[in-house]
Amino acid sequence: MANFSKFGFILATLGSSIGLGHIWRFPYMTGNNGGSAFVVLYLFLTLTIGISMLLSDMIIGNRGRKNIVSCFGDLYKNNFITKLSGIFLLGGPIILSFYSVVLGWVLYYLFVVSFQLPTTLLESQQIFTELKDYSIYWQIVGFSFCLILTSWIVCFGIKKGIEKLNFVLMPLLFIIFIGLLVYAMTIPSFMEAFKFMFDFAPEKITLKVIVESLGQVFFSLSLGVGTIITYAAFTHKNENLLKSSLWVVLPGILISLVAGLMIFTFIFEYGGSPQQGDGLVFISLPLVFGQMGITGEIISILFLVALMFAGVTSTVSLLEPSVVYLIEKFKIKRSFATLIVSGCVFIVGILIIFSLNVDYAKTLTFLNKNMFAWADFLTSSILMPLGGLFSTVFVGYVIGRKKAHEYTEHFLSVRLFKIWYFLIRYIIPVVIIVILISQILHSF
Numbered sequence: 001m002a003n004f005s006k007f008g009f010i011l012a013t014l015g016s017s018i019g020l021g022h023i024w025r026f027p028y029m030t031g032n033n034g035g036s037a038f039v040v041l042y043l044f045l046t047l048t049i050g051i052s053m054l055l056s057d058m059i060i061g062n063r064g065r066k067n068i069v070s071c072f073g074d075l076y077k078n079n080f081i082t083k084l085s086g087i088f089l090l091g092g093p094i095i096l097s098f099y100s101v102v103l104g105w106v107l108y109y110l111f112v113v114s115f116q117l118p119t120t121l122l123e124s125q126q127i128f129t130e131l132k133d134y135s136i137y138w139q140i141v142g143f144s145f146c147l148i149l150t151s152w153i154v155c156f157g158i159k160k161g162i163e164k165l166n167f168v169l170m171p172l173l174f175i176i177f178i179g180l181l182v183y184a185m186t187i188p189s190f191m192e193a194f195k196f197m198f199d200f201a202p203e204k205i206t207l208k209v210i211v212e213s214l215g216q217v218f219f220s221l222s223l224g225v226g227t228i229i230t231y232a233a234f235t236h237k238n239e240n241l242l243k244s245s246l247w248v249v250l251p252g253i254l255i256s257l258v259a260g261l262m263i264f265t266f267i268f269e270y271g272g273s274p275q276q277g278d279g280l281v282f283i284s285l286p287l288v289f290g291q292m293g294i295t296g297e298i299i300s301i302l303f304l305v306a307l308m309f310a311g312v313t314s315t316v317s318l319l320e321p322s323v324v325y326l327i328e329k330f331k332i333k334r335s336f337a338t339l340i341v342s343g344c345v346f347i348v349g350i351l352i353i354f355s356l357n358v359d360y361a362k363t364l365t366f367l368n369k370n371m372f373a374w375a376d377f378l379t380s381s382i383l384m385p386l387g388g389l390f391s392t393v394f395v396g397y398v399i400g401r402k403k404a405h406e407y408t409e410h411f412l413s414v415r416l417f418k419i420w421y422f423l424i425r426y427i428i429p430v431v432i433i434v435i436l437i438s439q440i441l442h443s444f
Contacts, residue, residue, distance in 0.1 A: 003158075003234050003235060003236060004158060004159075004163055004231070004234045004235055005163070006235075006236075006239070006244075008159075008163035008166070008167065009231060009232075009234070009235050009239070009244060010244055010247045010248060011163070011166035011167060011170050012158075012162050012163055012166045012231055012313075012317070013222075013227075013228060013231050013244070013248045014166070014170060014247070014248050014251055014252065015162075015165070015166040015169065015170055015310075015313030015314065015316075015317065016222045016227050016228070016231065016313065016314055016317030016318075017220055017221050017222050017248060017252045017314075018170075018173065018251070018252055018255050018310050018313065018314070019099075019310045019311055019313065019314025019315075020099065020102060020103070020307070020310065020311055020314065021216070021219035021220045021314070022220055022252060022255050022256045022259060022310065023255065023256075023259045023281075023306070023307050023310050024102070024278075024280075024281050024307065025216065025219055025220075025278075026042075026216060026220065026256045026259060026260060027259055027260045027263045027264070027274075027280055027281070028276065028277055028278055028279075028280040028281070029212055029216055030197065030260055030264075030274070031264070031273075031274030031275050031276065031277075031280060032212075032275055032277060033204075033208070033209045033212050033213070034201065034204030034205075034209055035196040035197055035199075035201075035204075035274070036195075036196065036197055036198055036199050036200045036201055036204075037200070037201055037202070037204035037205045037209055038209055038212065038213055038216075039197050039198065039257075039260070040198075040200050041205065041209060041210060041213035042213045042216055042217065042256075043253065045213055045214055045217050046217050046220070046221070046249060046252075046253060047249070048423065049214070049217060049423065049427070049428055049431060050217045050220075050221050050223070050249060051245050051246070051249055052420055052423045052424055052428060053221070053223050053388055053391065053392060053424075053428060054221050054223065054228060054245045054248065054249065055241055055242065055245050055408075055420065056391050056392055056394075056395045056424055057223065057228035057229050057232065057391055058228055058229075058232040058235075058241040058244065058245065059232075059241060059395065059404075059407050059408065060072065060075065060229050060232070060391060060394065060395065061228065061229035061230060061231065061232025061233040061235070062232045062233070062235050062237065062239060062241060062407075063075060063237075063407055064229070064233060065233050065237075066233060066328060067230065067233070067321070067324045067325040067327075067328045067329065068085060068088045068089065068226040068229050068230060068321055068324075068325060069082060069085050069086055069088075069089070069325060069329075070328060071085075071229055071233060072084075072085035072394065073085070075394075075399055076394070076398050076399055081394070081398065084390060085390065087383065087386055087387055087390060088224075088225065088226030088229070088321065088387050088390075089226070089321065089322050089325055090383055091224060091225040091226070091379050091383040091384055091387060092225045092226060092227065092317075092318040092319065092320075092321050092322055093318070093319070093322055093341060093344060093345050093348070094348065094375050094378060094379050094383070095225065095318050095375075095379045096147075096150070096315055096318040096319055096345050097345045097348035097349040097352060097375060098349070098352050098372055098375040098376060099311070099314065099315060099318065100143050100146040100147045100150070100315060100345070100349055101139065101142075101143050101349055101352055101353060101372070102311075103142070103143075103146040103308065103311040103312070103315065104138075104139055104140075104141070104142025104143040104144075104145070104146055105131060105132070105139070105142065105282060106142075106304055106307050106308050106311060107142040107145060107146065107308065108131055108138055108139075108142050109282065109286065109300075109304055110301065110304040110305065110308060112138075113127060113286055113300075114289075114297060114300045114301050114304060115297065117286055117287075117289050117290030117296060117297060117300060118286055118287050118290045119287075119290045119291065120287070121283075121287055123287075124283050124284075124286050124287040124290070125279075125283055127286070128279060128282045128283050132356050133356060133357060133358050134357065134358065136353060136354065136357050139353045139356075140350065140353060143349050143350075143353060144346070146311070146312070146315065147315075147342060147345060147346060147349065149312060150312065150315040150316050150319055150342075151319065151338050151339070151342040153165050153312075153316050154316050154319050154320055154323055154334075154338050155334060155335050155338050157334060158234050161316070162316055162317075162320065165312070165313060165316065166313055169309040169310075169312065169313055170313065172306075172309060173255075173306050173309045173310055173313075174251075174255070176302050176303075176305065176306040176309075177255060177258050177259065177262070177306055178258070179302070180258075180262050180299065180302060180303065180306075181258045181261060181262050183299070184261060184262045184265040184266065185265075187265050187266075187269050188269065189265050189266075189268040189269035190261070190265045192264075192265075192268045193260075193261050193264035193265040193267075193268055194261065196264055196268070196274065197257070197260055197261060197264065207438070208442075211434070211435055211438045211439065211442075214431065214435050215380060215381075215435065215439070218380070218384045218385065218388060219380065219384075220252055220256065221248070221249070221252070222314075222317060223384065223387070223388045223391075224383065224384035224385060224386065224387030224388040224391070225318065225321070225379075225383070225384060225387060226321040226387065227317040227318065227320070227321055229321070229391075230320055230321040230324055231317070231320075233324075238410060240410075240411040241408075241411055242408075242411045242412060242416075243411065255310075263280070263281075263285065266285065266288045266289070266292075266299075267280075267284055267285075267288060269288075270287075270288040270291045270292070272284045272285075272287065272288055281307070285300075285303070286300065289303075319338070319341060319342065319345070322337075322341045323337045323338050323341055324337075326340060326341065348371075348375070351364060351371050352370075352371045352372045352375060354371075355370040355371035355372060356370060356371075356372055377443055380439075381436070381439035381440060381443060382436070382439075382440075385432050385435050385436045385439070386436070388428075388432050389429060389432040389433065389436075392424050392425075392428045392429055392432070393429055395424055396421070396424040396425035396426075396428075396429070397425065401421065404417075404421060404424075405417055405421075408420075
């Protein structure tokens with residue numbers, strides 16, 4: 001088995017986590033959930049629960065050293081446990097199916113909208129509505145391109161494909177975003193954006209904000225979908241997983257905060273509203289960029305290129321776990337395994353695109369949710385929390401304290417181990433169950 005280099009593993013895992021979750025989802029979730037209240041909770045939960053769960057996934061992969069299902073099966077010889085771990089094979093492809101649709105929108109905005117930016121809110125809304133609700137052709141083109149690109153990269157494997165991709169795109173992503181932040185700092189509304197994100201207002205903390213913050217931790221760290229476990233299986237056995245976790249979490253937080261500061265600076269400067277939901281990037285920002293003249297066109301292109309880079313590094317990580325499973329389970333070539341999984345993703349993605357179209361929406365809507373909404377709900381509200389719960393219970397209760405200590409003693413001090421193990425065994429499972437119940441009750 002080809003292993004990641006130490007830096008390659010960090011970049012690949014970072015690439016998995018820094019995607020649309022940090023740049024597209026984090027700003028609009030912040031805008032919808034009280035600004036600073038959401039940010040402070042997100043930071044606290046990421047640095048406690050997030051790192052603990054990330055470390056658990058890395059340990060399972062690093063010690064199992066195989067595909068997701070075999071990792072659990074080899075670490076604890078139990079047929080029931082092995083079958084249950086198959087849940088990780090569902091989340092990634094489903095997320096990839098609608099994730100690639102959204103990336104297709106990014107591609108359309110990059111090559112079409114950036115050169116003719118809207119100047120009124122109505123015009124901006126019409127562009128997004130026409131693309132999402134009426135233009136099947138352009139959505140299929142964008143979706144297909146993103147999925148083919150992802151599949152092509154995964155066909156090259158860990159060293160030649162995923163590691164090389166992240167060696168190139170991750171540094172470029174940081175350069176673009178730091179450059180955009182520096183520009184945003186020269187704009188008067190930067191301080192307003194800073195206060196919106198960091199002027200902590202405890203009274204804005206509600207159960208909904210807490211649940212949304214926890215959900216964002218899952219999304220931003222790729223928890224519950226098997227990506228971290230799969231990537232960690234390609235690391236050296238004595239890897240310092242705590243250091244790797246910190247190198248993934250801290251730059252991820254940085255990108256989220258930079259994206260938020262940059263976007264809200266532009267929004268406040270040009271009279272936009274931060275409470276635009278998932279349309280923040282596709283409706284509010286194009287309008288803001290359109291009011292900035294030629295500078296807006298340049299910033300729009302740079303922002304969308306960075307968003308595309310982040311998206312692609314995430315899509316390859318969503319495809320890889322299922323591909324590795326098929327390769328090891330059925331002894332088939334990587335290219336054939338990639339074709340099988342991508343084919344399934346393509347079918348689901350096409351159904352999602354048609355479900356958004358006004359002519360087919362009624363046919364592909366069930367219980368007031370279209371296919372896009374169902375894919376999002378099944379992954380973010382069900383499969384990701386269940387996957388996270390399974391991993392933490394496995395480490396905290398199944399393999400036991402003695403084995404957990406043995407697997408971590410070369411990078412966790414006795415005190416740190418006690419804190420981490422307490423969180424994994426007693427706190428995090430309860431928190432995840434609360435998320436599951438709250439998300440399900442909120443959705444119906």
